[in-house]
Amino acid sequence: MPRTAGSLLANLEVLARGAAGPAGAALLGARWSFALPRPALRESLTEFSPPGGPAPFFAALEARTGVRVTEGRGGALHGHLASGGAVVVAVDVFHLPYRPAFGRVHSSRTVRVRPGPAPGQVWVDDDWPPVRSGPLDAAVLDRARASPVPRDEVREPLFAGTPVAGEWWAVEVDGEVCAALPARVDALLDELRREAVEGGEDDAGRYGLAAFAAFRAEVDSALTTGPGRTFLRTASLLLRAELGSRVYLCALLAAAARWTGCAALAREAAAYHRTLREMEVARDVLAKSLAGFRPEYAPFVSGCLARAGAAEQRLAETLARRARAGTP
Amino acid sequence: MIAHTPVPLDGLRNARAATRDADRHRGGVNAWGNSFPAEELPFGAALRVGGIPFVLPPVDGEHDHVETLGQAIRIPPASPSLGVALLCFGEMGDQALGVDLYGHGGEHLPLVARAKGWLVPRGEAPADAHVCSHLHYPGGYELDPLRPALWCSASRWEAPVAAALLRLGINPLFHLVAVTLLHAAPGAAEAPRAAHGG
Numbered sequence: 001m002p003r004t005a006g007s008l009l010a011n012l013e014v015l016a017r018g019a020a021g022p023a024g025a026a027l028l029g030a031r032w033s034f035a036l037p038r039p040a041l042r043e044s045l046t047e048f049s050p051p052g053g054p055a056p057f058f059a060a061l062e063a064r065t066g067v068r069v070t071e072g073r074g075g076a077l078h079g080h081l082a083s084g085g086a087v088v089v090a091v092d093v094f095h096l097p098y099r100p101a102f103g104r105v106h107s108s109r110t111v112r113v114r115p116g117p118a119p120g121q122v123w124v125d126d127d128w129p130p131v132r133s134g135p136l137d138a139a140v141l142d143r144a145r146a147s148p149v150p151r152d153e154v155r156e157p158l159f160a161g162t163p164v165a166g167e168w169w170a171v172e173v174d175g176e177v178c179a180a181l182p183a184r185v186d187a188l189l190d191e192l193r194r195e196a197v198e199g200g201e202d203d204a205g206r207y208g209l210a211a212f213a214a215f216r217a218e219v220d221s222a223l224t225t226g227p228g229r230t231f232l233r234t235a236s237l238l239l240r241a242e243l244g245s246r247v248y249l250c251a252l253l254a255a256a257a258r259w260t261g262c263a264a265l266a267r268e269a270a271a272y273h274r275t276l277r278e279m280e281v282a283r284d285v286l287a288k289s290l291a292g293f294r295p296e297y298a299p300f301v302s303g304c305l306a307r308a309g310a311a312e313q314r315l316a317e318t319l320a321r322r323a324r325a326g327t328p
Numbered sequence: 329m330i331a332h333t334p335v336p337l338d339g340l341r342n343a344r345a346a347t348r349d350a351d352r353h354r355g356g357v358n359a360w361g362n363s364f365p366a367e368e369l370p371f372g373a374a375l376r377v378g379g380i381p382f383v384l385p386p387v388d389g390e391h392d393h394v395e396t397l398g399q400a401i402r403i404p405p406a407s408p409s410l411g412v413a414l415l416c417f418g419e420m421g422d423q424a425l426g427v428d429l430y431g432h433g434g435e436h437l438p439l440v441a442r443a444k445g446w447l448v449p450r451g452e453a454p455a456d457a458h459v460c461s462h463l464h465y466p467g468g469y470e471l472d473p474l475r476p477a478l479w480c481s482a483s484r485w486e487a488p489v490a491a492a493l494l495r496l497g498i499n500p501l502f503h504l505v506a507v508t509l510l511h512a513a514p515g516a517a518e519a520p521r522a523a524h525g526g
Contacts, residue, residue, distance in 0.1 A: 100471045100473050100474065104465075104467055104469070105467070129447065129449060129474060130449050130450065130473040130474055131449070154353075154361060154466055154467075155360065155361070155465070155466060155467055156360065157359050157360070158359060158360075281499070281501065284419075284420040284501055285500050285501065287359045287420075288358065288359050288419065288420070288500060288501065289359075290359045291356050291358065291359045291360075291361060292356060294397070294500070296397045296398070296498070296500070297500055300498050300499075300500065
């Protein structure tokens, strides 16, 4: 599992690859923005929250690449599994007997689930270290799928505090849209560039690279004055969601470079991918700060996010030049 | 032959990595309060990792290692060095740290140290790590599916340098436990490069 992606997108990638082959990762990358929710809306962020935006994340992906991620809740999951399908399921690992956290720590994220080897069982693929694949009683899974995941500031300061309520996701790929993607990838990249640069605002929050700049200002201000736990937690989770979508944006950029035979785009994609490390380290130091913030972290995190912001601008300029030149 | 000189970290330690069974709740390597089992780290004694001997300083009150925040490590006079080895670990996966070595003769060697992630799945036994038998949790218990590890990260250079100062970069996720300088042993014509790795 890529360290930079949350468990939902990483697990969806596995299913998308199963449906579309190696291009599956790129299909999840057709979104480039930065969604800065209103503060009241950040409280419910989880480990597996998809990035926000003026349009629902999965709807945007489907329209652009043909990858259809359907979101379900409750018992319909078992009907889907009975038909032979695989899904991604939100769980509280407190209820999973094979986890170190079993019976001790409430913590929510996602796992992949397939039909099981015997009646009353499912097969679970859990890529979170320590990695485990194996059968599980369906009743046990169902307990893990419905949990308040109570906040625990000591044992799980980051991934607890928002209930899991039976959420699950399945993946299908529209073969026609997917097959047409290489021919229209330049138009898609320009659409993504405009999404990022033009941004926007609505009742739920602000979007685009300007929203990232606003987020950086919020972080700088909070870390300078002494950040509260809620700020640290939500800022880290927000970066987690944004990083996840950028991992797959990189996969799309790399695929576009291959499809168009553009070595320069391949280099830019690789450079942009390397700079994601800046956002990743900022995310992790914000999380670390939940156990104890030091003033020295403030300029360090600020520097990481400033370099990440510069990389965003550079990619925007690269894609703008590409659009102006009519590449290919 | 290579000789080794431990470099003291007196006054620089600022973080706690290890806890005893009675005080697991005081751990704090990461946001989740996990820690090394102190009984498996020989504080105040020697520990060989990756073929290089380190000396773990005695625990200094609450602190047993350095969270790297730009500290300067003054190096006691010693014979010219050919390298430096760090006993370290990465929080939240592998971590890199810029390190600047300054010599008494005005030399400046910019180095990059790499600390591998501190949690190793049960069953893995990497040669360049000291892997403990279990991980401490703040809830007062211990488990072994993921085991904490210290890693050896060695950097070497061609011409001997009379090292004076090691300036650590800033990465709060990079943890430094001990430092050892590498020298040509007295009388040795050439350092056996193949004998040492990071």
